[in-house]
Amino acid sequence: MAEASTKHVMDREKIGQQMYEFIRALYPICRSITGAGLRETLKQISEHIPLQISEVATGTEVFDWTVPKEWNIRDAYIKNLAGERVVDFRKSNLHVVSYSVPVRTRLPLSELKTHLFTLLDHPDWIPYRTSYYQETWGFCLRHQDLLRMKDEQYEVCIDSSLDAGHLTYGEYHLPGEEESEVLISCHTCHPSLCNDNLSGIALATFLARHLSTQPRRYSYRFLFIPGTIGSITWLSRNEDKTHRIKHGLVAACVGDPGKSTYKKSRQGDAEIDKAVTHVLKHSGQDYEIMDFSPYGYDERQYNSPGFNLPVGSLMRTPNGRYPEYHTSADNLDFVSAESLKDSYQKYLSVIQVLENNRTYINLNPKCEPQLGKRGLYRLMGGDRDTGFDQMSLLWVLNLSDGRHSLLDIAERSGYEFSVIKNAAHALCEKALLKESSGP
Amino acid sequence: MAEASTKHVMDREKIGQQMYEFIRALYPICRSITGAGLRETLKQISEHIPLQISEVATGTEVFDWTVPKEWNIRDAYIKNLAGERVVDFRKSNLHVVSYSVPVRTRLPLSELKTHLFTLLDHPDWIPYRTSYYQETWGFCLRHQDLLRMKDEQYEVCIDSSLDAGHLTYGEYHLPGEEESEVLISCHTCHPSLCNDNLSGIALATFLARHLSTQPRRYSYRFLFIPGTIGSITWLSRNEDKTHRIKHGLVAACVGDPGKSTYKKSRQGDAEIDKAVTHVLKHSGQDYEIMDFSPYGYDERQYNSPGFNLPVGSLMRTPNGRYPEYHTSADNLDFVSAESLKDSYQKYLSVIQVLENNRTYINLNPKCEPQLGKRGLYRLMGGDRDTGFDQMSLLWVLNLSDGRHSLLDIAERSGYEFSVIKNAAHALCEKALLKESSGP
């Protein structure tokens, strides 16, 4: 991958702000695992990258699952006797339990309460609830607002529809020199929630846009899909292509102020696991590495034993570990341009490692070559022109026996990957190294 | 193995006391590696379980060893000039060095002393000494009693016999669904010593009695044998059966107040090693895991390189690590019903793991199955009815690829084995899992 041009450097400076603005634009839309909100979101992503949209009909069997009915909603409220909307979908789409069936009725508070959900610990936050596979209805509201509701009759309206339709997802494939793919997957089914997962959508969109302008060794596949049912649907329809996925990341929760957290693939020692660990270790920031567990986002499906794809998840604070998770507090204040930019840069760094992680053979394997006669002797570490030093050359020469990738050499020597990569390129130029078929 | 019925639950409550009473009954008997005391002990065990008794003639060659003469003793004493028994076998059978040849003589204290053994550090305890393979005689006594002995002539009598006879051992084989065996071995050669090893005898006896009432996957073989020469004799006579021993434990020192200690098999990572470690880790109590070393009890023979059987030893405080070891202080006060019951329950828990540790195949390996439509969605952890939760289901599904046993899954997920087992059984019922031929 070529060095960033001045234009791209400037882009990178602005990238955090651009991602944040995109999140702001998408925030009001009422997304779910199907329906108009999801379509509108994909349309807005398409303004940045040429997304290929798929529509899968309700009732389609996808492995053990069936594509559900399509859900759409226009309005919803609870009115008191005075005719005031005490709960109003127009103020927050979190107020309605996602996939609520249409309802129009009058109920006393006592009966209504069985359909109301609040957070006792955070009485001023609205929880986020769904009921995709059980037909019911409900409202989520601030606990403090529930306490204010009098014991009277209420008018309840959910102007929704749950009918045969389609599940929609977006896909962007960027061909590279190799057919082998890097998969970047994000879920697009959450309504007005910023970190989970407008941050992942924004990161994937801008990363795809950037990579489209770069030379690429790998092909890249970006998936914008509803959680669980979306990845199951995609895997079901693309089973013959999954063998191409050589590395993958699920992008979610990348905009909050927490430290970077990497959840490993089920394999645990896949190249993506090593690459992300390396990048975080050299980031100069605090970070955490978690073992794989069969919970979380769509890595659950990619890592199911029948696929066992090397797909990890690079997040900031993981799902369920921050109090704002799945509440109205996961809003535009909870994510920042700064965190988004930092996450974006770490994704780019990981991709740089993957793109450049090749295995080489030392063409002068018996004793060291004489570096001096090639102008490679006593190069200093801080050398801005070369980006490597003499020790990195010696490490690359010593370990380039066809069994150590550049990432292996970086890990064993303690050098940051790019220094080892630069040293390897310099040695290739001097015909002291050539690419090997791999470790 | 079926769930414990009410009767069995009550049995378990009483089991500690029952074991203690059995120890109390066996305590006075003067056991050695051969002879009447050993036979009487096996007879009493036979009142609980139908023991098969073997008699192996003196002189029989067993690998590098020869079955020794049979030793029996009726009485022994040292009388002072006043005719008083200053050392009296009738008061404690520890007073006579085991396998002492018959003697009837008069000696001054100075000569007698070369045959007397005491403990300087514990002047009120009688040591335990043997001389199986060197014909000699001796007395063990309290050091404080030795100090009281005047410098006079003593009458010495050991009314023993050391003649051609037999080595006796007991064996109880419980057939299971599989020919593969779990071996439980304990030594039965120590005289009035409670922890080492009446506790092991009691535990093995009551464990065998319990297992005889249960459905069994494995066959079980309980050995009640004299230490060293007994296991060598058994192995020599049953060499063709040893390949069936898939797991084994040597039961010794299981009644003292110390924490549980597991000494691994020579293999170090055998299934029995993993199973015991898992049980102790989840016991909620302090415990210790020791690497194998070629000393201790009969695990030395089972783990000799020509057999290398996966036999560990689950004890409380190991041999030699408590001051009461091999002294008269290893008495009825040193062991307790409570400790015996705790050890018994840990043995049972280990057996539960072994019995249920199978390897399964996820029959819906591509993506997660839809648990909701099978009534398995959002089950809570504390659910008394199911004994598993949703995360345990997901772990079993994710790792059931034919290469992970349930114990492997329990270890990787952090769950207690029984939760993983229950989850697996629930998934089998829903036809989402089937047993595999093994990892």
Place this chain on the structure above:
Amino acid sequence: MAEASTKHVMDREKIGQQMYEFIRALYPICRSITGAGLRETLKQISEHIPLQISEVATGTEVFDWTVPKEWNIRDAYIKNLAGERVVDFRKSNLHVVSYSVPVRTRLPLSELKTHLFTLLDHPDWIPYRTSYYQETWGFCLRHQDLLRMKDEQYEVCIDSSLDAGHLTYGEYHLPGEEESEVLISCHTCHPSLCNDNLSGIALATFLARHLSTQPRRYSYRFLFIPGTIGSITWLSRNEDKTHRIKHGLVAACVGDPGKSTYKKSRQGDAEIDKAVTHVLKHSGQDYEIMDFSPYGYDERQYNSPGFNLPVGSLMRTPNGRYPEYHTSADNLDFVSAESLKDSYQKYLSVIQVLENNRTYINLNPKCEPQLGKRGLYRLMGGDRDTGFDQMSLLWVLNLSDGRHSLLDIAERSGYEFSVIKNAAHALCEKALLKESSGP
């Protein structure tokens, strides 16, 4: 290897002093990678061991390198206007940059300064500099002397020659029972520097002399070679013999007061790595184990990927880690007879391990043999006559299955190697053990 006789014990007592005296004799010689000083050094070594001297002509191609011109020097100085030698080669051969071309000129201080090297941090020490592959000249001096030099004209003379000639090295091969070799390599190219590397030269010389008097399982090859170009030259000329090198050590920096430090071979788990680690662990002294890195001394060449020989380096304080390194302070005060003797003894201990590290088969693998009937029962640990105890016998018997070397058994049991070796020899004598073909 036989036990040390009384004479050898006495030799060992004196060995530190003898090594120190040898260093004192070699100290004044002006060595470089070629030339008269190197030849004189090899001549003095030859007075202790029958060195085979090789002369390799300038211009000879050795892998990627070319044997350089031969450098010799007779005198060198900087004179001030008063005719005083302000820098005088006759006072220290470090004053001249090694391989300085001949020069005879007059220069003002300002111009002269570009050829002067000092140490700001240690103004009273002379640095050591070389310029083997770039034709230039220079002087090294105390910074305090530079400050005293007036801004005047100086007469500069380096009476050196740089002409076609030879690279000289010495080699001593001691045949053993096996053709497999232990390589001991030291560099001989440094002028008046004691730790780096007269200490290594002295150790290798006296070790070789001692081993020549001993029975040997392995053959031993001692190389006295100029750094880098010397090992490259030797490897280039002896490529067909390198497969014989089964273990190797680079001897350097073995006389300073620091703790012992072992730098592992590139393989990292070679037998030499285990042997040295074992010796240091049981030395009762502080020590450090370093991973291999492709820098340091001639281990760089032996461990290049085309050879990958199991050669580590057993030093005291490694190159570059002590301030006296490559300065006039690495003098006769910096090394001591005591440190030299300690290093020598550790080398000998390592060789004892290598010589005796065989793999055995237990000839009585089924159950323990009866040690008592062979007089091997209850041997005490401190027994001066046997040098082993009963537990060591049991460990050797238990692990002698053809897959554990004696060093493996020592490591697993925690015993010092010699105890395990003695136990194995005792068991061989009793026909309970025989040598195996190896793990």
